[in-house]
Amino acid sequence: MLRVEYREGLYLPDLDLWLDANGSRERCVISHAHSDHTAEHKSIIATPETARIYRHRCDREGKTNVEALAYGERRDYGRFALTLYPAGHCLGSAQVLIEADNERVVYTGDYKLRSNVVAETANIILCDTLIMESTFGDPHFKFPPQVAVAERLYAAVDRAFSDERVPIVLAYALGKSQEALELLLRRKYRVTLHGSIWYMTEIYRELGIKFSGDYEKYDRAKLEGKVLITPPSSRKQSMVANIARRSTILLTGWAMHKSAPYMYKDVDLLLPLSDHADYDELVRTARESGAYRIITMHGAPKFAALLREQGFNAEHLAHHPGGAKTKKQPTKRASTAIPQSLFD
Numbered sequence: 408m409l410r411v412e413y414r415e416g417l418y419l420p421d422l423d424l425w426l427d428a429n430g431s432r433e434r435c436v437i438s439h440a441h442s443d444h445t446a447e448h449k450s451i452i453a454t455p456e457t458a459r460i461y462r463h464r465c466d467r468e469g470k471t472n473v474e475a476l477a478y479g480e481r482r483d484y485g486r487f488a489l490t491l492y493p494a495g496h497c498l499g500s501a502q503v504l505i506e507a508d509n510e511r512v513v514y515t516g517d518y519k520l521r522s523n524v525v526a527e528t529a530n531i532i533l534c535d536t537l538i539m540e541s542t543f544g545d546p547h548f549k550f551p552p553q554v555a556v557a558e559r560l561y562a563a564v565d566r567a568f569s570d571e572r573v574p575i576v577l578a579y580a581l582g583k584s585q586e587a588l589e590l591l592l593r594r595k596y597r598v599t600l601h602g603s604i605w606y607m608t609e610i611y612r613e614l615g616i617k618f619s620g621d622y623e624k625y626d627r628a629k630l631e632g633k634v635l636i637t638p639p640s641s642r643k644q645s646m647v648a649n650i651a652r653r654s655t656i657l658l659t660g661w662a663m664h665k666s667a668p669y670m671y672k673d674v675d676l677l678l679p680l681s682d683h684a685d686y687d688e689l690v691r692t693a694r695e696s697g698a699y700r701i702i703t704m705h706g707a708p709k710f711a712a713l714l715r716e717q718g719f720n721a722e723h724l725a726h727h728p729g730g731a732k733t734k735k736q737p738t739k740r741a742s743t744a745i746p747q748s749l750f751d
């Protein structure tokens with residue numbers, strides 16, 4: 408069995424292979440371009456979409472060598488072969504299949520099995536070893552169907568308009584914003600985007616995503632009658648704070664956490680629109696992958712313990728680098744805490 412380690416990134420020492428490392432490496436596989444999965448590397452292996460977004464976010468000068476690998480294309484690297492498959496998390500996000508020594512290792516990266524209105528849908532890949540994210544690996548994270556969440560979003564937007572408030576949707580710039588945008592455009596709302604989101608959305612269009620309507624870049628003078636989509640961090644900045652009559656809606660899977668109403672007291676509505684797998688999807692992935700070894704990461708150790716109780720051979724590898732800081736090593740039953748940075 409191939410050894411799997413976490414050293415500021417996922418590392419397979421037998422193959423000298425890095426995935427989603429947090430610091431610079433000679434060569435690294437990037438599952439998707441969220442900042443907690445990227446760094447400035449000499450060379451990256453990624454889907455063409457992730458490579459494009461990586462260039463925008465981490466490599467404006469074009470110094471990084473890119474080995475682009477389209478979904479389903481198997482590439483032989485001598486000691487091992489790599490194939491990338493859709494992860495359903497954001498445009499270009501990939502699950503990574505590593506084949507070496509007659510072993511199939513799958514690293515899910517961040518993923519969800521539910522459909523994504525602006526990215527390819529993920530499938531479960533058969534493997535021997537499954538390295539899986541477990542951000543929401545707690546049974547109380549059962550996300551409602553997307554259509555139900557979308558209806559609540561539309562109702563909240565309508566309420567804001569009828570109350571003469573600006574509906575402000577808080578969603579991070581890569582992935583969640585474009586899902587929210589497409590859901591709003593399907594209902595014919597007029598939408599304006601924070602600059603960082605507008606730029607990312609233009610990249611989505613450049614990469615072939617067709618949205619169901621037009622959208623605009625934020626202009627304070629032209630806010631009337633529009634929904635504003637802006638990153639969660641901007642809600643305390645002047646751009647949002649200066650909109651006196653506003654109604655804020657935060658889209659995050661953490662909406663289902665018992666601490667969320669206290670943590671996000673300043674937000675008017677929390678909606679569980681997530682681009683991660685929920686508990687049932689995680690367990691389904693573990694089961695249907697057929698893996699005899701499961702390694703969990705990017706979440707609380709509790710999920711691996713829950714899998715073991717269900718008969719899986721599961722072990723927790725490491726905490727999410729952006730996760731909540733704890734002074735001592737948490738116990739195996741420690742509950743999931745809401746991370747400080749909101750990528751979920």
Ligand SMILES: [Zn+2]
Pocket residue numbers: 439441496517750
């Ligand atoms: Zn992510």
